[in-house]
Amino acid sequence: MDTRLLFQDPATFTTPLLAAFAVDIATGKDAEPLVALMTTSDAISNAAARVLGAGEFKATLGETLLLHAPSGLKAERLLIVGVGKVKTLSVNEIRKGAGTAIRALKPRGLRELAIALPEDHALSDEHLESLPCLLMSRALVEGAELAEVDYDTYRSDRKDLSVQALTVLASESDKMTRAEIQSGFEEGLILAAAQNFTRSLVNEPGNVLTPTVLGQRAAAMCAEVGLRCEVHSTAKLHELGMGAFWAVSQGSAEPPALIVMTYEPAGSPAGGPVLGLVGKGITFDTGGISIKPSEGMEKMKYDMAGAGAMIGAMRAIAQLKPAVKVIGIVCSAENMPDGKAFKPGDVVTAMSGKTIEIINTDAEGRLVLADGLHYAKTLGCTHLIDAATLTGACVIALGTLNVGLFSNDEATVESFQAGLRVSGEQFWRLPCTDDYRDQIKSQIADIMNTGKNRYGGAITAAMFLKEFVGETPWIHLDIAGCAWNDESKHWLANGPTGIAVRSITEWVRSY
Numbered sequence: 001m002d003t004r005l006l007f008q009d010p011a012t013f014t015t016p017l018l019a020a021f022a023v024d025i026a027t028g029k030d031a032e033p034l035v036a037l038m039t040t041s042d043a044i045s046n047a048a049a050r051v052l053g054a055g056e057f058k059a060t061l062g063e064t065l066l067l068h069a070p071s072g073l074k075a076e077r078l079l080i081v082g083v084g085k086v087k088t089l090s091v092n093e094i095r096k097g098a099g100t101a102i103r104a105l106k107p108r109g110l111r112e113l114a115i116a117l118p119e120d121h122a123l124s125d126e127h128l129e130s131l132p133c134l135l136m137s138r139a140l141v142e143g144a145e146l147a148e149v150d151y152d153t154y155r156s157d158r159k160d161l162s163v164q165a166l167t168v169l170a171s172e173s174d175k176m177t178r179a180e181i182q183s184g185f186e187e188g189l190i191l192a193a194a195q196n197f198t199r200s201l202v203n204e205p206g207n208v209l210t211p212t213v214l215g216q217r218a219a220a221m222c223a224e225v226g227l228r229c230e231v232h233s234t235a236k237l238h239e240l241g242m243g244a245f246w247a248v249s250q251g252s253a254e255p256p257a258l259i260v261m262t263y264e265p266a267g268s269p270a271g272g273p274v275l276g277l278v279g280k281g282i283t284f285d286t287g288g289i290s291i292k293p294s295e296g297m298e299k300m301k302y303d304m305a306g307a308g309a310m311i312g313a314m315r316a317i318a319q320l321k322p323a324v325k326v327i328g329i330v331c332s333a334e335n336m337p338d339g340k341a342f343k344p345g346d347v348v349t350a351m352s353g354k355t356i357e358i359i360n361t362d363a364e365g366r367l368v369l370a371d372g373l374h375y376a377k378t379l380g381c382t383h384l385i386d387a388a389t390l391t392g393a394c395v396i397a398l399g400t401l402n403v404g405l406f407s408n409d410e411a412t413v414e415s416f417q418a419g420l421r422v423s424g425e426q427f428w429r430l431p432c433t434d435d436y437r438d439q440i441k442s443q444i445a446d447i448m449n450t451g452k453n454r455y456g457g458a459i460t461a462a463m464f465l466k467e468f469v470g471e472t473p474w475i476h477l478d479i480a481g482c483a484w485n486d487e488s489k490h491w492l493a494n495g496p497t498g499i500a501v502r503s504i505t506e507w508v509r510s511y
C-alpha cells in the first residue's frame with residue numbers, strides 16, 4: 001500500500017472513498033448514544049447530518065455507514081467509522097477504526113481511499129492528554145497497514161483485494177502540530193512494516209519455514225536495514241555447550257539455527273546498557289517423544305512467534321535508531337519424535353552448566369530459551385527480554401487478550417509498562433517468586449523441565465527460565481494466547497497477529 005500524509009481539507013480531496021471517525025459522546029450510564037464526528041470539517045458534518053440524525057448509527061467500535069455521492073464533498077463516497085464511547089477512547093480504537101475502514105473497502109473492490117485524521121474537538125482535555133496527536137497519527141497508520149494484509153497466500157482461488165493507496169488527510173491545530181503529526185505518521189509506517197514482517201514469518205507453514213529458512217529470512221532483513229547478523233548451526237551449538245537447545249533439535253532432520261542480530265548505534269557508550277531480545281523459534285512443535293494429540297497440532301507452526309516478534313522488533317529498531325545497543329537472539333529448532341530424538345528421563349547439560357532432567361519433551365521452548373538467555377549474558381547483555389509461545393497454561397489463565405508477563409525486576413517492568421500506552425498491547429503480570437522454585441526441583445539433576453504437577457504451568461515455565469537469567473533484570477513474555485487470531489475481526493484478518501513487536505520496540509526506545 002502506498003501510504004502518504006497530506007495537509008489538506010478532506011472536503012476538497014478527490015477520492016473514491018473518504019473515511020471519517022465517529023465517537024459516541026453521550027455520558028451517563030444508560031444515556032442514548034450521541035454521535036459526534038471527529039472532524040472540524042463542516043462539509044463532512046453537513047453531508048452526514050441527515051443520516052446521523054436518524055439515530056440508526058450508534059458509533060460502536062467497528063460499525064460503519066457508507067454514503068454515496070455525499071453532497072458538498074469531492075469524495076465519491078463517505079464512510080463513517082465508529083470508534084465507540086468517548087470514555088473508552090484510546091489509541092487502540094483509532095488503530096481499529098483505521099483498520100475497519102481498510103477492511104470495509106476491500107470487498108467493494110475499491111483500491112484507494114483517504115482517511116481524515118481524527119481531530120480533537122470532540123474530546124475533552126482529559127482525553128487529549130492520554131491521546132496526543134503523535135499517537136493518533138501513528139495509531140491510524142499502524143491500524144491501516146496491519147488491516148491491509150490477508151493470509152491467503154497459499155490459496156489458488158485468492159482474490160486480489162489489495163488496497164493500493166491510502167492518503168491520510170490532516171490539518172494542524174493549536175493542539176496538533178504538523179511536525180508531531182508527521183513523526184507519528186513515519187513511526188507508524190516503520191512499526192507496522194516490522195509487525196507485518198513478523199506476521200509474514202509466523203504465517204509460514206513448518207515445511208516452508210524451517211530453522212534454516214528462518215535464519216535466511218532474518219539475515220536478508222538485517223542486510224536490508226543495516227544490522228549485523230550471524231546465523232549458526234549444529235557445530236556452534238556444540239562449541240558453546242548448548243546442550244539444552246541441542247537436545248530439542250537432535251530429533252529433527254532439519255538443523256537448528258542460532259540467529260544473532262546486532263544493532264549498535266554509533267557512539268553508544270562503553271559500559272552502557274545492552275539489551276538482549278531472545279525469541280523461541282520452534283518452527284514446528286510436535287511435542288517430540290511426548291507427542292501432542294493430533295487435533296489442532298497443525299497450529300504448532302506458530303511456535304516460532306516469539307522469534308518472529310524479536311526479528312520484527314530488530315527491524316523496527318534498525319529504522320528508529322534508538323541510542324542503545326541491542327542484541328537479538330533467536331533459538332530455532334524443530335521438535336520431532338525420532339530414533340535420535342531426546343526423551344523423557346534424559347539428562348542434558350545447559351550452556352550455563354546446569355543439568356536438566358527431561359520429564360516431558362513437549363516442554364521444549366524453555367530448553368532452547370535457557371541456552372539463548374545464558375548466551376545473551378555472555379555477549380554482554382545487561383537487560384533481557386524474551387518472548388515465547390511457551391505454555392498452554394498461559395492461554396488457560398489469560399485467554400487471548402493479554403500476554404503473560406513475568407519479571408525479576410520492578411524497574412524493568414515499569415519501563416516496559418510505560419510504553420504500553422503507546423503500543424496499545426495488553427500484558428498481565430503473573431508471579432515468579434522464589435517460593436515457586438520447589439516445583440522444578442529434581443531428584444536426578446539440578447532441575448527438571450516441567451513442574452511436579454500441572455498447577456500454575458505458565459509460572460513453572462517462567463521459574464525454569466529464571467534459573468538461567470540469574471540477577472540480570474529480565475522480562476519474560478508468554479505470548480501463546482495472543483500470537484494467533486483464530487477469527488477475523490472488523491479491523492484485522494485472522495492469522496498471525498505480530499503481538500509484542502510494538503511493545504518490545506517501545507521498551508528498547510525507553511533506554
Ligand code: BES
Nearest residue numbers: 360362363364389390391392393450480
Ligand atoms: N508450544 C507449546 C505451548 C503452546 C500450547 C502454545 C498451546 C500455544 C498453544 C509448548 O511447547 C508446550 O507444549 N508446552 C507444554 C508444557 C507442558 C508439557 C509442561 C504445555 O503447555 O502443555
Ligand code: ZN
Nearest residue numbers: 285362363364
Ligand atoms: Zn511443546
Ligand code: ZN
Nearest residue numbers: 282285303365
Ligand atoms: Zn512449543
